[in-house]
Each structure stands twice: as structure tokens, then as C-alpha cells.
Amino acid sequence: MNAFSKSVTMRFESFPFAQEMLGILSIGLLGLIGYLIFPDDLAFLTRLISVSLLVLSLDLVTGYCGVATLGQAVLYGVSAYVVGNAALAGIADPILLLIFGMLAGILTGLISGVLIARFRGLPQLVLSIALGQLVVALCNKLSSLTGGSDGLAGITPAPVFGIFSFDMYSRTAFVFSLTILAIVFVLLLRFVRSPFGLLCRGIRDDDLRVQMIGARVYPRLVIMYGISGAVAGIGGALNAITAGVVGLDSVGFERSAEALVMLVLGGANNLWGALFGSIIFQIFGHYVSSINPFHWLTLVGLLLIVVVVFVPRGLSHGVAVLWTKLIGREARL
Amino acid sequence: MQTVLSIAFDGIAYGMVLFIISIGLSIMMGLMRVVNLAHGAFAMIGGYLASYAMRGLGMNYAIAIIAAVIGTIVISIPFQILLDRRIYRKSDALTQLLHTIAITFFIIGVANFLLGPTLKSIPLPAALSGPMDIGFRMVPTHRIFVIACGVIVALLLWFLIEKTEFGVRLRASVDNSDMADSLGIRTEWIYAATFALAVGLGAFGGVVGAELMPIEPYYALRYIVTFLVVVSVGGAGSIVGAIAASLLLGFADTTGKYLAPEYGEFFFYLVVILIVFMFPRGLFGRAH
Numbered sequence: 001m002n003a004f005s006k007s008v009t010m011r012f013e014s015f016p017f018a019q020e021m022l023g024i025l026s027i028g029l030l031g032l033i034g035y036l037i038f039p040d041d042l043a044f045l046t047r048l049i050s051v052s053l054l055v056l057s058l059d060l061v062t063g064y065c066g067v068a069t070l071g072q073a074v075l076y077g078v079s080a081y082v083v084g085n086a087a088l089a090g091i092a093d094p095i096l097l098l099i100f101g102m103l104a105g106i107l108t109g110l111i112s113g114v115l116i117a118r119f120r121g122l123p124q125l126v127l128s129i130a131l132g133q134l135v136v137a138l139c140n141k142l143s144s145l146t147g148g149s150d151g152l153a154g155i156t157p158a159p160v161f162g163i164f165s166f167d168m169y170s171r172t173a174f175v176f177s178l179t180i181l182a183i184v185f186v187l188l189l190r191f192v193r194s195p196f197g198l199l200c201r202g203i204r205d206d207d208l209r210v211q212m213i214g215a216r217v218y219p220r221l222v223i224m225y226g227i228s229g230a231v232a233g234i235g236g237a238l239n240a241i242t243a244g245v246v247g248l249d250s251v252g253f254e255r256s257a258e259a260l261v262m263l264v265l266g267g268a269n270n271l272w273g274a275l276f277g278s279i280i281f282q283i284f285g286h287y288v289s290s291i292n293p294f295h296w297l298t299l300v301g302l303l304l305i306v307v308v309v310f311v312p313r314g315l316s317h318g319v320a321v322l323w324t325k326l327i328g329r330e331a332r333l
Numbered sequence: 334m335q336t337v338l339s340i341a342f343d344g345i346a347y348g349m350v351l352f353i354i355s356i357g358l359s360i361m362m363g364l365m366r367v368v369n370l371a372h373g374a375f376a377m378i379g380g381y382l383a384s385y386a387m388r389g390l391g392m393n394y395a396i397a398i399i400a401a402v403i404g405t406i407v408i409s410i411p412f413q414i415l416l417d418r419r420i421y422r423k424s425d426a427l428t429q430l431l432h433t434i435a436i437t438f439f440i441i442g443v444a445n446f447l448l449g450p451t452l453k454s455i456p457l458p459a460a461l462s463g464p465m466d467i468g469f470r471m472v473p474t475h476r477i478f479v480i481a482c483g484v485i486v487a488l489l490l491w492f493l494i495e496k497t498e499f500g501v502r503l504r505a506s507v508d509n510s511d512m513a514d515s516l517g518i519r520t521e522w523i524y525a526a527t528f529a530l531a532v533g534l535g536a537f538g539g540v541v542g543a544e545l546m547p548i549e550p551y552y553a554l555r556y557i558v559t560f561l562v563v564v565s566v567g568g569a570g571s572i573v574g575a576i577a578a579s580l581l582l583g584f585a586d587t588t589g590k591y592l593a594p595e596y597g598e599f600f601f602y603l604v605v606i607l608i609v610f611m612f613p614r615g616l617f618g619r620a621h
Contacts, residue, residue, distance in 0.1 A: 125368070125565075126562055127609045130606045137598050254554070257434060268427055298443055300438055304432070308431055
């Protein structure tokens with residue numbers, strides 16, 4: 001590393017809130033690009049943002065804590081149902097609904113965490129799947145609360161701050177979701193570099209050593225699950241508010257599996273990886289399935305096989321390596 | 334009483350199908366530590382091949398089963414090469430999950446493209462299609478056939494693993510693959526043979542269980558969860574564990590579907606959660 005690039009790096013780091021600024025700018029830029037590419041399909045972008053929040057929440061537990069889960073959609077879907085029911089019960093303010101979703105997510109996350117974080121490896125994976133399937137079966141049965149397989153429809157939120165009403169072109173929904181995503185993402189960028197976030201990375205790398213330095217692993221994983229639930233809950237709430245419908249697919253195994261695929265595609269243990277993974281996967285899916293829905297799974301399967309074979313640690317890691325080779329210094333992700 | 338007998342019989346039959354398919358996955362996970370989510374896809378390929386062999390080529394049932402098993406093993410070879418070394422033992426669980434989900438997606442997409450989204454039936458021969466009198470009541474002959482298949486598979490596997498030279502090498506590779514390697518056991522060959530065995534068992538189970546788990550493109554994703562659960566509950570790599578888990582979960586699922594069908598798979602997964610809590614390593618799993 002030569003002196004010049006070092007001084008640039010130093011200056012960049014001494015700038016206050018550099019990461020946060022970068023986060024806000026990137027999401028604003030991505031939103032702008034999205035708006036320019038898909039001006040007629042803002043509903044798709046809104047859905048994409050909602051799912052990105054789910055993938056970010058999965059990154060918190062899977063990427064940062066090493067918890068193997070195929071049941072993350074439970075946190076997302078349960079909040080969506082709670083928000084849907086709250087909206088149908090007459091609460092119309094979108095911000096309030098969002099808070100409802102977040103609280104529901106935190107509660108669901110804490111319950112899942114208490115159960116799932118007790119184990120490691122295969123039992124953990126299977127427990128997360130079983131919990132997910134249990135919730136799906138319950139949602140199907142409790143059709144008075146969830147609408148069963150028909151889903152919960154007719155959610156009509158009031159205008160944001162009483163000014164911006166949700167229009168049929170999804171303009172408000174898009175800007176609203178993008179703003180929420182930017183806020184959550186920036187807070188998470190800070191959070192994962194906090195002492196708590198670093199300790200969680202320690203747990204993922206070697207939980208025995210973390211115990212040896214005097215920290216208790218289990219409570220921290222449960223708390224992390226609660227925070228992850230908050231993020232997933234916000235995503236689920238956004239889905240309910242902007243789409244107006246909540247279906248069984250939002251809690252299902254397929255949703256969880258897709259979220260995991262997006263996370264690993266972008267690169268786990270990295271918020272940028274989670275963000276880019278979900279964006280790339282969903283845009284790819286949007287294009288391919290609009291050309292021919294039957295080939296969607298074939299092509300996505302091929303794409304993923306190529307990624308695993310050539311960039312096994314995810315696209316963001318691949319880009320970082322490439323960056324290092326080109327620039328000749330360590331890329332900081 | 335009639336209901337109890339029906340539940341018992343259907344539960345055993347369903348459990349045996351689960352056993353035949355899951356034992357392949359269990360052996361693979363026990364030996365290679367690969368969480369192979371593509372196992373359901375191989376069972377599905379077996380079902381498709383048998384359906385094609387009988388309805389397209391007019392083979393009889395027994396030959397179609399053998400053709401399907403061999404055909405599935407042949408089809409699995411490219412995937413085996415792709416999985417080779419990159420995945421075995423060394424890689425982390427997330428990469429394995431991504432890779433095997435990718436293979437599953439790919440196979441579902443291709444199956445959908447080639448054969449369409451409709452159900453493919455595997456016609457049963459006359460000898461297996463009618464009811465059979467077992468003394469105190471009539472039961473479908475096919476159920477008895479499935480149970481017999483499960484018992485035979487269990488016995489043959491036990492013999493293969495406990496009593497043959499191959500079994501000794503296999504167990505050595507499971508216990509300590511580096512040591513087995515240095516003792517002159519060709520672990521790559523053991524891996525390849527085990528992979529073929531696992532895929533073959535999956536395909537066999539897919540064919541004989543097609544009455545209970547109908548063959549269609551999303552079979553691969555729909556049932557893999559169930560197979561994974563059976564392996565985990567039984568303990569990866571354990572034959573006895575897989576039998577116990579399959580029968581237990583087969584009963585739980587059948588009982589739930591007979592007595593409270595509106596709850597779907599609720600009771601099945603409730604039992605799974607309870608067992609995972611009581612026996613995190615599975616009923617007959619070993620500590621690694």
C-alpha cells in the first residue's frame with residue numbers, strides 16, 4: 001500500500017459518518033436508477049425493497065451470527081399479517097402500522113430466537129424449517145385472522161403524514177419504502193460495527209472463545225434475533241401497506257429459501273452483499289420470468305451454480321477481490 | 334377401531350416410503366456432511382423415468398423400476414462431478430445449501446420445460462393394484478408392497494454396511510476420512526459409490542412411493558423438507574434412526590391428516606419440534 005492511497009483511506013475514514021453517508025447516497029442513487037429503468041413498474045420496485053429488508057434481517061442472524069435458518073420468512077409474514085389485521089381494524093396511519101409491524105417482528109424474532117438459538121448446525125436448520133411450517137399450517141387454519149389460502153385483502157392505509165396518499169402508480173409507496181430502507185440500512189451499518197455487532201461476529205467465528213472471554217452466547221443470539229425480527233417486521237409491514245394484500249406465500253418455506261439464496265448470492269456477513277444480492281436476484285427474476293416463466297427456475301439454477309463454482313463467497317466478495325487486484329489495496333467492505 | 338387400523342396401516346406405508354428416500358440422504362449426510370437439498374429432485378427424476386419407461390416404452394413395472402434407478406444414477410453423475418471436492422466436507426453449510434438449492438431449481442425448471450407441470454402417474458401392475466385380504470381386513474396390495482420394499486431395503490443396507498468389505502471401508506471413511514485415506518482406502522471411490530447408492534435409493538423410493546407422493550415438477554422442493562426432517566430426527570447416518578424417525582413421523586402425519594385434516598401438517602411439525610428439543614442429535618445420532 002503506497003503512502004498516497006493510505007492517506008486517502010485515512011482521510012476517508014476520518015470523515016464523520018462516512019459509511020452512513022455512503023449508505024444513504026447509494027440507496028438514493030439505486031432508487032433513482034430503479035425509477036429511471038422501471039418508471040412504469042414501481043410496484044415491482046416496492047416489492048423488491050420489502051424483500052430486501054427480509055434479506056438484510058436474514059444477514060443479521062445468518063451472516064453475522066452463523067445461525068443456519070430456513071424459516072426467516074416467519075418473522076416477515078407474521079408482521080405482515082399483524083399489520084393487515086391492524087389496518088382492517090381501523091388503524092390507517094402508515095407510520096403507526098409500520099411500528100406495529102416492527103413490534104410484531106421483534107416479538108416473533110425473540111420467540112424464534114429463544115427456540116432456534118439453542119442449537120447449532122443441522123438441528124438448528126431443521127428446527128427453523130419446522131417452526132416455519134408450523135406457522136404456515138396455523139396461518140392456513142386461522143382463516144378468520146389470515147384469510148386462509150385466499151389471503152388478507154382490502155388493506156387501505158391513510159396518506160403518509162396525512163399528505164401523500166398511496167396512488168395506483170405506487171409512487172408514494174415507492175418513495176416511502178425507499179426512505180424506510182435507507183433509514184434501516186444506515187442504522188444497521190452502524191449497528192453491525194458496534195461492540196455488540198462485533199461480538200456477534202465473534203460468536204459466528206468461534207463461540208467457544210467468546211464464552212472464554214466471559215460473554216454469554218445464547219442471550220446475545222436471542223437479542224440479535226429480536227433485532228433481526230424488527231428489520232424483517234418492517235419489511236413485512238411495508239409489504240402489507242404497499243401491496244394491500246397479505247398471502248400465505250409471505251410466511252412460506254419458498255420465501256425463506258429464496259431469501260437465503262439472495263443472501264448467499266450477494267455474500268453473507270456483509271450488509272452490502274445482502275442488499276445487492278436481493279436486488280440482482282429479483283431484477284434477474286423479473287426479467288426472465290416476464291420473458292418466459294417456465295425457464296425462470298432453470299436459469300436461476302444455472303446462475304447460482306455458476307456463482308457457487310466461481311465466486312463461492314458471494315458476489316460482493318468477488319467484487320472486493322477484483323477491486324483489490326485492480327486498485328492494489330484492500331477493499332473495505 | 335377401523336380408523337385406528339387404517340391409520341396404523343397407512344402410517345406404516347407412508348413411513349416406509351419416507352424411509353426408503355430419506356435413508357439415501359441420511360447416508361450421504363452422515364458420510365459427506367453435505368446437506369443435500371437436491372435429494373428430492375433425484376427422487377423425482379426416478380419417478381419421471383419410471384413413468385416414461387412404463388407409459389412411453391411399455392416396460393413392465395419391475396424393469397421400469399430398475400431402469401429408473403439406473404437412469405437416475407446416470408443423470409446424477411454430472412451433478413456429482415460438479416459437487417465433488419468443492420462441497421464435500423470442506424465448504425461451509427451456506428455454500429452447500431445454495432449449491433444444492435441451485436441444482437434443485439435447475440432440475441425443476443428442466444422437468445417443467447420437458448414434461449410440463451402436470452402430474453405423471455406410474456401405472457401399477459394388476460398384481461399390486463387391487464385390495465388384499467390379510468386375515469382380518471382388506472388393505473390395498475400396493476401398501477403391502479411398499480412396506481415389504483422398506484423392510485428389504487433396511488435389511489440389505491444393514492448387511493451392506495455391517496457385513497461387507499465395502500461397508501467396513503465406508504464406516505472407516507465416515508469415522509475419519511483422512512486416516513482412512515492414509516490406510517489405503519480410496520475415499521474418492523467410496524464417496525462416488527455412496528453418492529450413487531444414495532441417489533439410487535432416492536429414485537427407488539420416488540418410484541414406489543409415487544402413489545403417496547405424486548410426481549410433478551415441484552415434488553423436488555415440496556418434499557425435501559420432509560426428508561431433511563426425517564434425517565435430522567433419526568440422526569444422520571443411522572439406519573435404525575431413519576426407520577424409527579420415518580415410522581414415527583409417518584404415524585404423526587397420517588394421524589393428523591385422518592383426525593384433524595384442516596390443520597394440515599401442524600401435528601407433524603409439532604412432533605418434529607418436540608423431538609429436536611429432546612434429542613438434538615436425532616433419536617439414534619452420534620456425536621461428531
